[in-house]
Amino acid sequence: MELQKRKNQLDFSKIENEIRVFAPATVANMICGFDILGFAVDAPGDEVAMYRTTEPGVRIRSIQGDDGRLPLDPDKNTVSACVKMLLQHLGIENEFGVEIELIKHMPIGSGLGSSSASTVAGLFAINNLLGNPLSKEELLPFCVEGERLACGHGHADNVAPALFGGITLIRGYEPLDVIKLPVPNDLYAGVVFPKVDVPTRDARQLIKGKVALKDAVTQWGNIAGLIAGLYESDYDLISRSMKDVLIEPTRAILIPEFYEMKQMAMDLGALSFGISGSGPSVVAITKDESIAKQITEKISAHLTAKEIESLHYVSAVNTVGPKIIN
Amino acid sequence: MELQKRKNQLDFSKIENEIRVFAPATVANMICGFDILGFAVDAPGDEVAMYRTTEPGVRIRSIQGDDGRLPLDPDKNTVSACVKMLLQHLGIENEFGVEIELIKHMPIGSGLGSSSASTVAGLFAINNLLGNPLSKEELLPFCVEGERLACGHGHADNVAPALFGGITLIRGYEPLDVIKLPVPNDLYAGVVFPKVDVPTRDARQLIKGKVALKDAVTQWGNIAGLIAGLYESDYDLISRSMKDVLIEPTRAILIPEFYEMKQMAMDLGALSFGISGSGPSVVAITKDESIAKQITEKISAHLTAKEIESLHYVSAVNTVGPKIIN
Numbered sequence: 001m002e003l004q005k006r007k008n009q010l011d012f013s014k015i016e017n018e019i020r021v022f023a024p025a026t027v028a029n030m031i032c033g034f035d036i037l038g039f040a041v042d043a044p045g046d047e048v049a050m051y052r053t054t055e056p057g058v059r060i061r062s063i064q065g066d067d068g069r070l071p072l073d074p075d076k077n078t079v080s081a082c083v084k085m086l087l088q089h090l091g092i093e094n095e096f097g098v099e100i101e102l103i104k105h106m107p108i109g110s111g112l113g114s115s116s117a118s119t120v121a122g123l124f125a126i127n128n129l130l131g132n133p134l135s136k137e138e139l140l141p142f143c144v145e146g147e148r149l150a151c152g153h154g155h156a157d158n159v160a161p162a163l164f165g166g167i168t169l170i171r172g173y174e175p176l177d178v179i180k181l182p183v184p185n186d187l188y189a190g191v192v193f194p195k196v197d198v199p200t201r202d203a204r205q206l207i208k209g210k211v212a213l214k215d216a217v218t219q220w221g222n223i224a225g226l227i228a229g230l231y232e233s234d235y236d237l238i239s240r241s242m243k244d245v246l247i248e249p250t251r252a253i254l255i256p257e258f259y260e261m262k263q264m265a266m267d268l269g270a271l272s273f274g275i276s277g278s279g280p281s282v283v284a285i286t287k288d289e290s291i292a293k294q295i296t297e298k299i300s301a302h303l304t305a306k307e308i309e310s311l312h313y314v315s316a317v318n319t320v321g322p323k324i325i326n
Numbered sequence: 327m328e329l330q331k332r333k334n335q336l337d338f339s340k341i342e343n344e345i346r347v348f349a350p351a352t353v354a355n356m357i358c359g360f361d362i363l364g365f366a367v368d369a370p371g372d373e374v375a376m377y378r379t380t381e382p383g384v385r386i387r388s389i390q391g392d393d394g395r396l397p398l399d400p401d402k403n404t405v406s407a408c409v410k411m412l413l414q415h416l417g418i419e420n421e422f423g424v425e426i427e428l429i430k431h432m433p434i435g436s437g438l439g440s441s442s443a444s445t446v447a448g449l450f451a452i453n454n455l456l457g458n459p460l461s462k463e464e465l466l467p468f469c470v471e472g473e474r475l476a477c478g479h480g481h482a483d484n485v486a487p488a489l490f491g492g493i494t495l496i497r498g499y500e501p502l503d504v505i506k507l508p509v510p511n512d513l514y515a516g517v518v519f520p521k522v523d524v525p526t527r528d529a530r531q532l533i534k535g536k537v538a539l540k541d542a543v544t545q546w547g548n549i550a551g552l553i554a555g556l557y558e559s560d561y562d563l564i565s566r567s568m569k570d571v572l573i574e575p576t577r578a579i580l581i582p583e584f585y586e587m588k589q590m591a592m593d594l595g596a597l598s599f600g601i602s603g604s605g606p607s608v609v610a611i612t613k614d615e616s617i618a619k620q621i622t623e624k625i626s627a628h629l630t631a632k633e634i635e636s637l638h639y640v641s642a643v644n645t646v647g648p649k650i651i652n
Contacts, residue, residue, distance in 0.1 A: 036547045171551035171567060172544065179554050179563065210536045213572075218498065220546040221362045225497035227553040228505050237505065241497060246539075 568598030
């Protein structure tokens with residue numbers, strides 16, 4: 001009923017002909033919060049341009065920056081597939097058509113939520129083009145569905161921060177329960193992406209199905225400490241808490257120079273350092289932009305010396321999520 | 327050096343001759359936070375009266391309410407042993423003597439932090455009698471040592487809330503890192519102690535050393551949700567988060583009528599219901615005192631019908647910890 005009402009409220013005569021949206025990259029896990037925490041960064045991110053067409057259907061007009069790795073078939077590409085799902089949900093797939101340009105400003109398979117950024121940009125764009133019939137909360141399940149298409153798992157720890165901005169907690173999945181956490185003012189992230197291949201599926205398969213209860217207790221003490229630290233803007237507590245005793249020891253194996261990079265970051269004053277999502281990107285959390293810059297530059301230089309190409313980004317926590325550009 | 331200075335500052339001529347202290351019972355784990363969370367309640371609790379003597383040494387004058395179960399030997403009784411440790415730490419064990427009366431107002435082996443309440447009362451009493459040479463933070467390690475003597479484990483999830491009051495998080499043990507969490511105004515606890523024997527050691531041994539990572543993720547999502555809920559005074563979030571998928575299924579086996587009691591509590595509007603510490607006491611968390619009363623009365627009547635004796639208590643979260651009485 002509710003949906004029918006919203007569909008009836010859609011006024012196609014007032015709808016814009018095009019829109020351009022940026023959605024941010026995200027750092028899932030936030031070092032100690034495997035599968036439950038994540039935050040958005042100002043850079044990098046992905047861009048989606050969307051054009052209204054008179055002919056119904058969802059088409060991919062072009063994809064830039066993916067080195068030809070992403071499918072142009074609208075049923076296989078997660079952005080177009082999610083947009084189509086949303087139009088079907090609203091029951092307007094025969095009344096409305098769009099063409100999509102996807103401009104990837106970030107590497108695929110980097111552990112920075114590349115597919116999430118694209119999916120969120122696409123869904124935010126179509127929802128805006130339609131006059132925002134759905135709230136962000138209502139868009140979230142479509143974003144999660146996009147993750148399932150892209151990675152085989154319907155995780156929300158990238159799409160939630162990409163969509164809502166800031167730091168998000170996925171309390172649980174049944175039903176999906178996302179909590180926005182406070183963002184301390186001076187929190188910065190220095191991200192380095194070493195150009196090595198770590199497919200998300202492999203990174204997940206490495207992780208053991210059983211863990212020592214003792215280690216789990218250490219981990220959830222740290223998670224609880226991090227949440228308290230965010231509410232208190234207590235950077236010392238954040239630093240003491242952002243430690244991963246469970247996942248990092250396994251995943252770090254896949255990342256060249258991980259412990260050397262960690263040592264450099266901590267020596268330069270990082271609050272914490274760890275793996276972004278399933279890697280291979282790594283992240284230094286700092287309470288100062290200049291420290292994050294020093295860290296990423298030093299790590300990049302180190303990787304170059306070891307003949308490993310890399311990209312690096314320094315950014316505050318992005319608190320807005322996707323935004324209309326131009 | 328610091329200690330010597332404090333010792334020199336002690337002015338024995340100004341010290342009171344006696345003191346009487348109450349310290350609160352505590353609910354460790356707070357349902358979802360095994361080994362890291364705990365809170366203090368206004369009732370029940372233990373009482374320690376302490377008398378200065380000219381003759382050095384620490385003696386137990388009497389113990390009431392323990393049915394003869396606690397040792398009178400000052401080296402074996404945890405209260406006197408901890409008091410002695412503190413006097414030795416200050417280097418004044420040959421200059422100062424005390425006699426202790428311990429009045430137990432709460433059952434031993436109930437899962438309500440009985441030994442913690444006594445130890446905290448004793449250490450708070452001696453520190454006050456001496457003019458407070460140590461801060462509460464400095465008293466904590468002595469309290470933890472008391473737990474080690476009493477239970478064989480140096481856990482802090484009972485002594486920390488008993489000493490500091492309120493809701494405490496033990497972020498980690500190396501070093502001991504205790505965080506005081508906010509206490510929402512309307513949070514009440516209805517505690518029922520079914521008089522059955524569940525020794526802490528047995529309750530711990532039942533728990534498996536390894537847990538499924540999937541369950542650990544569920545648990546730490548809930549723990550993170552609870553911390554956020556406490557900061558936000560969001561009772562719905564607190565309720566959704568206070569679930570224990572890891573420990574309760576095992577420990578509940580030892581508690582008669584556990585699931586029947588849980589059903590009654592949830593039917594009457596509890597935010598959550600679970601085991602207090604290692605049990606057999608159970609606790610209903612409510613946002614209203616009258617709901618907590620209804621729950622404890624209904625559960626007690628049910629246990630009586632099943633020929634199980636019980637005690638019950640309703641209380642707000644105690645936010646002060648130990649206090650001087652009379």
